[in-house]
Amino acid sequence: ACGSGGGQASGDGEGESIKLGFTLALTGNFAFMGEGVKEGVELFFEENDYKIGDRPVELFFEDDAGDPQKALKNYQQLTLNQEVDFLGGGTIGSISYALTEAAEKDKRVPIINVVGSGNSLSWGDKSDYVWRIGFSSLNYAGTLGVDMAENIGKKAVVIASDYVAGHEQATDFSANFKEHGGEVLDILWAPSGTSDFSSYINQIKQHDADAVFMFIPGADGPRFVQQFKEFGLAKNYALVDGGSVLNAPSTVEAVGDAVVNGYTLSHYHVGLENELNKKFVDDYTKKYDKVPDNYVINGYDTAKVISESIQKAGSTEVGDIIETLKAGLSFDSPRGPIELDPKTNHPIQNHYILKGAEKDGEIVFELVRTYEKVQMPAEDPGYEKAK
Amino acid sequence: MVYLSTEILVFAIFAMSLGLIMGFGGMPSLGHCALFGLGAYTVAILSEYTANIYLLLGAAILISLCFSLVTGYIAIRNKGVFFLMITLAFTQVLFLITSRMKFWGGNDGYSASLTANFGFGEITSNIGLFYMMGFFFVLTYFLLKLFVNAPAGKVLKGMMENEGRMIALGYNPKTYKMFAYLIAGSMAGLAGGLYIYKTQFVSPALFSVHMGAEVMIMVFIGGMGTIFGPALGAGAFVFLQNYISTMTDRWPLILGLLFIAIVLLKRGGILHLLQFVATFGLKLFKSSRNAPVDKHVKGKEQAS
Amino acid sequence: MTLLKIEDLNKSFKALHILKGVNIEVNKGERHVIIGPNGAGKTTLFNCIYGTLPLSSGKVYLAGKRIDHIPSFKRTEKGMGRTFQKNNLFEELTVEENVRLAIMGKKKYRLNMFKPMQNYNDLAEECHRLLEEWEMTERRTVLVKELSYGEQRLLEIILSLSTNPEIILLDEPTSGMSPTETSRFVKLIKKIPDHITLVIIEHDMEVVFSLANKITVLHHGTAMMTASPEEIRGNQMIQEIYFGGGALSHD
């Protein structure tokens, strides 16, 4: 990836430039997340003249294609060769874990975990050096479990990608769903890279459920959504998505009206009525000619956290920044108020339940319910693992 | 830079080992990374119990040797693409198994923390690691060199040319192929083991098709049928990958064009290209100086 | 003394029964020529003796020991050499390299992994001697694929001799050779020491009669008759099935 930006425009040469490195999935199955984050970061610094305080900013983006091995290579390259001051990364859970481990050992740079959703990053595997800006599995799936039981239906089939985040989501969803009177009829695991879901769909059809809870990130997700409709399931089951796949612009573009009437949860919604969001959406649309999703906002807020913490700490020393973050950081984001909780290194944020709809020939997501200031529990609730 | 060179050296060992079976044995393995990965996993996992580098690397070699023994036994019966697909199959099965090994990190990979110590102090610095890899590189290079020039190596090459005739001359093809396969396998295991000292992390991605294809590419672009070629290919590949990718997003494009260029220039790889340039240069030199350099060039060509 | 003994050998390719109970004995030092019409099964017989093809049934003995169950490369170790009807050489290697590989087939050090090939003096010497003997020294650095057909045939034979065999199976060694080369070849073959046994498939009658001291006629997969050259020449039936009359005119 290319190093872009730099404060050359100002030309005053005041202060050494601040180097920020990112390792993101820019290709492969998870590229839709990496791309969004990258755009968000770039948008933020463009709005801020590529400056933090009065020091110019240099950005380095590296592609890890969703592979922890590559991400670690990038991490070494960025921290050793480019000597970046701050790192962003972790498009998927496994990368977040790997990065966290490395950061904890080297104690070289602070890291913003951009999307990685592994629960234990807030508990046992928590590191002072790594702060989450997105969401954890429990954070999302928990809310959805409650909401679904209360508002959508009591009987559900779960289909999840067969990898760490998928298992976490299935577990956390099932537990919360059951606590609120729901019943999980079956859990199906689809390995990542599944392209033909027909055998799963025929299994789903054998259950008399109200809804299907899916967690299938990557290219598989849209495919599932499409086949869900193709096989006529959309008529009989409500589709509930736990990974913000449904509302991703790329999904909508790919599968069109197959997302209509599907539910998803997001910590961001384009239609939010606040000044920051209006500006954010305007700027973004102007620059990229599409609407932002919650990965863009993650990138945007990553940049915001980096900028805030460096300014507040008044230095780029790792130690200083960590202290600042530990003291608690909160700010207003286009997604609503946000507070980085030092107990879990996880944001306290609003959750929005969205529903796909067709309006004047366009596919949009409507805000149906809001859960305010949801936080990550400070300890593992110890749910029984979904099988 | 040191950091990159270290990586290059490890991959050079790895690529040379594949170069041996591909370029001298006619066995195109898309699953060579399985052995590398096994070596890596072995060291990573065992490092919980011991820090003795001799034991760890020994174990890495041993495990990959055993695996080569089993898979080699099956794969050697097939040739060409069939060989390719069978080796790919083994790797994929390992990939799926390691992805499911929750205990050792599964899909997330597994971090190890270990420092090399050969009995004369810990190697902690990057430059230290570099020398360590360099040592192993030189060692394996000379071993391979000896091998291909020795009778066994020549026989292997004859086997690749015309197996039927070799049999009629009293050679058992399986012995030699197996031999080469085992050597390559243990070398790949060693490379994998060494790799962990650098990355301190293993993940199933080591067993992915991409990994397998990448080494194959290194061998190809370096020059098949030579020992040093694959090492050079590894160097070029790692270097370009790192540098081009910091300059542009279009790294695969450039890599792809590079391949096509190599093929169209009708040379076997970078090494051959260099030789060509050298011979050509020397010819020019000769024609202007009229010196008897021709023999010299020939000798060099054969030495590679 | 019987060196090679073939007992009731059968070979079928799927439904085609090609060799039907062949019995042949070859004595040590013999020049045993096998003749027979095209498709009689001569090459198939060689393939079965050498183990290139598995037998359907029957036994093959070499120096009194059964060898029909051992892999063909081991038969080379036990002293068998062969040439192929269709040239089967290492085309990308030079003549010399071809010969070296062949000589090494019987050397103990062929599995040696460390000592460079050039350092084996016996190898170089033997290679040199063979090439001299067969008048190929001049061509030693030429790539095999650039040799003329006749030269390649010659090299086939050199290779089979290089393994130091007790018995050599030659499959149509002179086919494609010009009369000049053929007569040179016959001369060279005659120089092969007596203790080496030769079994030869040949269609060129001049060659047959100038080399053979025993002839087997193979017809439709059976060994019709094994006899001295004179007897064969005098046999009317063989004249008909094989020579079609007239072809022996200039003998």
Place this chain on the structure above:
Amino acid sequence: MLLFLMAAGLSIIFGLMKIMNLAHGSFFILAGYVAYSFSRSGMNFWLSMVLAVIVISIFALIIEKLLISRVHGSETDQVLLTVGLVFVLGDLALWIWGGNFLSIPVPALFDYSLDFVGMTFPAYRLFVIAMGILFAFVLWYFEAKTRVGMIVRAGVDDMEMVSALGFNVKIIFSGVFIFGAALAAFGGVLSGPILGMYPMMEWEILVNSMIVVIIGGLGSWKGAFIASMIVGFVDIFGRIYMPTFAMAFIFILMVAILMVKPTGLFGRVES
């Protein structure tokens, strides 16, 4: 059946012509991308399919003339060259169409599903199955009723000799190569509404079709057809009973088959 659509083109180019075309998957998805662009610009499915196939065929022609024809006979060069192509094409596709999952809308004609003994069959899938059978028929015709298949096999054995028999081998080889690429392109567009397109998909397609062609045996469309059925079944059952290892079963199946029959189910034994 999708598997067969994937493998049909490869079974010609690789199985019959023995050209190690690793860019097979690239042709496949490129056709999908191109058809996507056409259908985006308002064209209907069928027209964009035909156009995409034409575009890919022309493209294949250029590739064949410019690159592949120079490396006849050398497997190594073919591998290197076509791997190069995979990278180049993949990156170009990424450049043009971006890294997101894209999909072609199901043609309106087949946008419904049928219920049948408790199972649902989307009409489009039935159509794809029908197309698969059509493909098989085309291949059968190609092999049995034209001399081209024969000439190609002979050409692989001894190109010079075939041209000495009066055939313009170069043109025939180009033609067959394009035919194979066109089959791949057809497959790519047809599977577009089901599988969609995304970066790196070419490798998956390639590996899958390789497995099918190898299990079936080189040069045999029958083999490819039957192998795709077998692999399909193993895959479906694998997914139901042991989802994560479904792929492993397929690989194990392949190894097992090759152990018993080193040339694949219908492969010819070569001497």
Place this chain on the structure above:
Amino acid sequence: MIELKEVHSYYGHSHILHGVNLQVKKGQCVALLGRNGAGKTTTIHSIAGLVVPKEGTIQFKDKELVGRTPNHISKAGVGLVPQGRRVFPSLTVKENLLIAERKSISSEKQWTIEEVYQLFPILKEREENMGNELSGGQQQMLAIGRALLLNPDFLLMDEPSEGLAPVIIEQIKNIILDVKKTGLSMLIVEQNIDLACCVADEVIILNKGEVVWQGLPAELLHNDELLKVHLGV
């Protein structure tokens, strides 16, 4: 019918044919003799287009063949029985024949597969076998049959008797004589001097890429000196 003038051919840098001149008239059969490596096959290849001469001309029925591709030359009516048979191993015997079958452009005699089978009944028996499952001699028969099916006006035969049993050689001799009667012109390379002299109207001896003698078969057979020096008989 065909005339070669000052043909120079090369393999890479090695100069093989040093100005070969020869002529075959309509209905004539010319035999080309010479030691191994003399350049006989190279001459055949130069005519068939498998080797492109760097200098010289080859006129065939008033058409220039130099620079044309093998398929053009074949279509113009030149058939080839190559040295070493070169049957297609991955085609069945029948396919090996089918692939060559075509209508003649001028000669009235039209060979059919059935006729080839009559000539060599064993090919019919082995119809479904692969090309490489034939014995050496059977492959030679197949190669001859294949060339006949091209229904050429001019037939190049490179050592047609190689590897054949005397009976079959006798048969081939008759075939050649028969074929000659149909007006087909031929250039035959042979090592079997008896066969060559029996069928040929004219004999040419090649040595080191040059024509060293040319004359009638009878002359050759009575010229012991010539036989000894160039052919080693």
